[in-house]
Amino acid sequence: MLKVRNPMNMKLGYQLLLSYIVLAIIPTYSIGYYAYTSSVHALQQETTLSLQNTLQQIQNNIIYKQNEMERTVGQLFYDQSFQEAIYNYVNGWDGYLTITQNVQPRLSAAVALASYDVELVTYIKDPDFPEIRHSATGNPLNQGKQTAILQFNRFPDSQELDTIPDQALSQGLWTQTAADKMYGNITYLRKLTYFQTGDTLGLLQVTARVQDVFPALKNANLGEGSIIVVTNTTNGVLLRTGAPGPLPDWKHPTLHALTFTEIISGQNWHVTAYVPLSNIHRESENIRNITILICALVFFCLLLFGWLISHYISRRINRIVVAFRALQIGDFRRRIPNKQEDELAEIENAFNEMANNLGILVQEVYINKIKQKETQLNMLQAQINPHFLYNTLSAISRLAKLGENDKLQHMLLSLARFYRLSLNNGRTIVTVEEEVQQVQTYLDIQKIRHGDDVEVRYDIDPEALAYSTLKLTLQPFVENVLTHARFINTIHIRILVQKQGGDLIFQIIDDGIGIDDAILTSLKTETKHYGIQNVDQRIKLQFGDAYGVSIFSTFGIGTTVRLTIPAWQPDIRKNTGSIASQT
Template structure:
């Protein structure tokens, strides 16, 4: 039966429960918050993007409308600025003279102006000079503009002297007074007219009205670009004049309240000014157009958040159980250690598993210190012995292959090649051994590389080529031996696959460092393989030689120097080796220096 002390000992929150609480606070709540805010931000973004798109569409519509309005204005300007026409209109004559000027001078000018545009317009010209005959189709009081579109009508100005739209026309400013307005039966026939005077500007300070132009155009043609379907189903587009009167409408307009469109929260209103008379192009876009995509995204975000919560919950339960089980095992093992003759050295306040870990660790402290010291010394000695062994390592594979090649050359009687290969092999190993020295001149390192490549070119002929790009400045410095040849050998063994391979060896000064590069156009390596070379997976021995060179450089020169590799499959590999620019030891005083001669 458990004692009172044993019952109190287990009254704490288990480690697994603590992990779950932490998970709830730092994972689930942020996921919910992120889902909420991301949806809100996306919805605002969708609305802004939709508004910008619609604004751009309205600008295109505006440009199209202004272009057509400009076409009508251009027609009127052709007549307004035609000095010869103005001159003829102020000449009074009767009979044959008036008829001849009308048919041969005035009417051709009107025809040219009318035919200079592709718009279906009807042109009314009211002349103050009543000596000109009237030429018109139908009746001015019962006009049907669609019957004489593409034609012009000449009337006397007296016919409109009492018309309100003529009487209220603004005072003339030369070249500026012109107006779009619905007059006569324009509203009935869904048209709009462009009004402008013809003036005698012989005396600029006394502009005299000698005629009046009215150019009637269909609102459907003038505002053809205004189509609600371009901004979405359920939308509406309106063209309003400077007084707020609707000139043209496309789509169903939202309900009106007191003569004005209500600011209904279900619609987004966008406006754009049109023309010189400050007309307004208004768009009413139902928010449902934007909410359709927003609803899909909202459901997607909710689904993702729900799946994340489910996955994270199962992951949290698994992880908490995973660590809780292992923590209990650690506690069990440490409690077993407590049976040894160890003294407590570390205090820990609390009633959970860590208090037991602290107690056990205190009891193991002294022995662990001793073991760490012994292991550290042993590892240092082992590392030094290993690096010394690697430094002196000679590739037996290369030696065996070279001797085999020498045997074949002897067998086939190729004495010249045999002699070159033997001499290069002897030179290679003489430079490799180098009387047991670790640090050698860069010249010797390059000669060792050249001897190695001579052997390879003797064996493989034109299939292997090497190019040296060495800055003469670096020859006077020293390096750890055997840092270039292993990478060239690696390129030939692992980067060469059938087709000829080209290798470039460069050496340059960069600030106070020497940078070597071995570049080949072989089959290359993947990023995963490069990672395994410098961070090998247990049980694999990939890149042992490369790590050997890197370790020797860092052991001798420091951790900021060493080897880096860049490669892409099918393109090739570039190996960069960085060492400090250090001179050989001076014979007189035995010191090193980076600047000046010994």
Template sequence: MKQDTTRKYFLPYGFKLMFSYFLFVLIPVIVVGWAAYDSSINSIREQTRENLQGTLGQIRDNIQYRSEGEKRISDQIYFDNKIQGLLRYFENGWIGYELMKEYLMPTLSNAVHMSNIPVLLKVYIDNKVIPEIYNDQNPQFDPLRFVDYEILHMDRLKNEAWFKNLKLPEESYRGTEFVWQQVENDEEFHNISLIRRLMDINQKKQIGLTRTIVRLSDLIDAVDYRKIGESSKIFLLDGEGRTIKASGSNSPKSFENEVGISDHLMISESLPGLNWKLVALIPNSLLEKSAKKVRNLTILVCLISSFILFIIGMLVSNYFSKRVRKIVTSLNAFKEGDFHKRLFFSGNDEFTQIADAFNKMGENTDELIKEVYLANILKKEAELESLQAQINPHFLYNTLSSISRLAKFGEIDKLHEMVMGLAKFYRLTLNDGRLIISVNKELEQVKTYIDIQQIKYRDRLHVGYEFQTDVFGFDTVKLILQPFVENALEHALFSHSINLRITACLVGAAIEFKIIDDGIGMNQQTIDQIFTRDGIHVGYGIRNVDERIKLQYGPNYGVQLFSRLGIGTCVRITIPAVKEAK
């Protein structure tokens, strides 16, 4: 190569490096310092927000726990089949009275006294034969002055506005059709009711309604601003945005008066089932408490770093350069497998020589890798073809033996069917010399093989198929199912007949085949020996299929065996759901 002499004179490398260093040394320090400060502040704010959100979530969970505790009272009635039967077929006279006295009334009483807070349970029923049991119904008095239960007829609710407008969830017979709502005089006495259908699960129809009345304060006493932080405010809002409870150091009245405040962070949590929402207002001063310390510390670190970098740069500037970093970057690209990376330096110094040598090395390495890659592909195809060739003669030998027996006994029609089946099987197997076939053809191939064996085994062989159509569009290594069916017929059949079930389905990004039989089965020791290359001879076909799959798709795919003596065997074959390029 002719040497370029046009750039004989150039500035010394050390001079250029020192000039650029003095020009840019402070810029990285300032940028890094600002980024570190901004990142620290954002991290502190985010962590504080997450902590506050978690605290608000605990308040929400406390309210939900209380509400779930009261729901369990109605669960005692909702899921009691005996109560459902009693309410459905209540008999007048002594028998009905005894059942009501000995079971219904004690059950309702026990349900009420399960709660840790005062409750009033009202059970509305359609069966008018059952007598009503109730306390004073005067709406001017707080119903919770009685901690008890009441049995009332549904007729009492027909003219009640709240009952006409009641909207319960539609998930009948699941135990989730309930709603928390303030009805009748609940709002006046600061109560709330859990209203729920009473269902006859056997008859699948509604037979009544339960209403569990509790004090609102017993459910929401966890709403306390001190759990969030001083100067904070917390509000509990209903579904229409009205304030149910407000808590704060300055005794806030309602959330509406706080809307529009800009110096507070607002976080919220919804309460499923209650249709309420918790809203907390946290002053920004609480979030910025540590910001000043972080800012001062960042400035100090930046100043010290700038001074240290300036001194170090003057002492070792000859050892650092942008070209060195470029070389390191290119070497890292080589390490990661990118051998197309090239170095191009201007000038006529040592770095130009390094770049020329580096680029030449990259070209040589890339060519060598291509040669090795091509050789590995050819080797892989040769190994697949070798393993494939080991399967076909074994099957052909067994089938020809069956044909010989049919000819010996003069069963010409069955012999003809078996020969035609064999021809179809090998037409699918040959596949124009390709090792990869569609999943649809592989399934058709194994069905053809079973049709051949059906001639031999007749009524002793029963086969079921379960194929998802989604798998038909993908490809697979050919002849991976037939060896297992053949193995089951040769080694698993020990009684008068055998049942096989063959399935194919998509599982995530993979295709899963299963061959299940109810044959003699095998123990774990035999399974372990099958997958050992020097193991028992009966596992040859299984190892062959497993090796072909792993060779084609990698070690994450292959064959798994599950078996128990006297019960049967399940073979699971997994391949990736891929479509091979033609």
């Protein structure tokens, strides 16, 4: 038997969640039911008003397009100069000038008033008046805006014209000729009379596409299954848009549709819209579905409410864990932002304070290590420089005794340059070019001392010269070659500087006696080789363990020392002489 659990014995979070659900569903259901029952009535009223406004806009648009065509005819109907030209026409050169300079320009100007393609034909009763026609076949509107002058007896529906009251023609009449019905056009006619005598000069006819006169119908969208029809009592349906099929019975509407009719003022035209009620019901169904969806979403949101609270707390705890892990791998800059004042916020504040203190301590240790390496560098220079200076001065003394003044001068200049580059205003960060110049000067002095026993080749990548390096990185290794390679005859030294990707590679290659494995190991461990170790440790301390010094040697063949640093360009002018100042 299934045991029903007492709601009072449930956890408080579940009790709150259940009460939220009950309190939310009751008003949501009531409001949704009311909204659904009232939506149909409201939609019908809104749809009725919208349809009436739409039909009114369609009516206004049709009247505007009609006025365009009527203005085209009116431009000529009220033009007395145009009437004078036709009434007083005589054959000959004067008549030709009348047509080309008076009649035709006015016809073209009248056609230009229309915003769509029209054909303007002037039927002249004067049998001597020449005809001017275009050669288009088929629908004349396919050729764009056109004008023509024809004899009155060429009007296509002259018999029907006789049945039209004279007053209607004088005021203007909309109709469709047989050709218009074939091509989907519509025509506006108006009798042209002479303003002084009232005599009939002819007939003005302007023709346009039905869809250009009724463009609003083409763009009107009253919903699926809706139909809009323009009709008149003479020619039946002028234009129809919307759903295909037979037209509904406009005079006997059913309960399944809404029917609206507007009369075009001044014309016997009717614009009728037929809108199925299913469109309105479909909108009501959409509201019902949306209401159900909203109720379901409210229920789902409340169901997730308790979960969101626990998720919020666990997310904050996880943020603290992530911060501790970052601290564990050495990221002392990580902080936990918080704006709360709860217990978790106290933990976060304590972590931030601890990380800040640890960062300060680590920074102090790091700076102390850097200063220690700088001290070792100074000690290395203190060892190298006096010994080097003593040997150089001894060589200078020998050169002076031998009277080799050129070599003596060269050595003195090289010695001065060497110390200028070595001191370098106390800076510990120099350009690659300065470091290369320093070792070149050092080797120039050694070559004077040793003569042809030392051959040096430089392969320097010009792109690498603008980057920066640590001071005194090459000389210890070059000095080691000259001191320990134990060459018998000539020793060849090659100094290579390259930029590879984002790194700078320095190589000192010699063909000396080489280093056996035991000595090679001692170079990395024994303190007596701290000059080499100092370079490696300074590089690693400045750039990380991925960079440093590597030595490759084969006993009896030679040695290659490879130094790797990143390609970097700090502002050396701001260097105060301390590597620590760059951190």
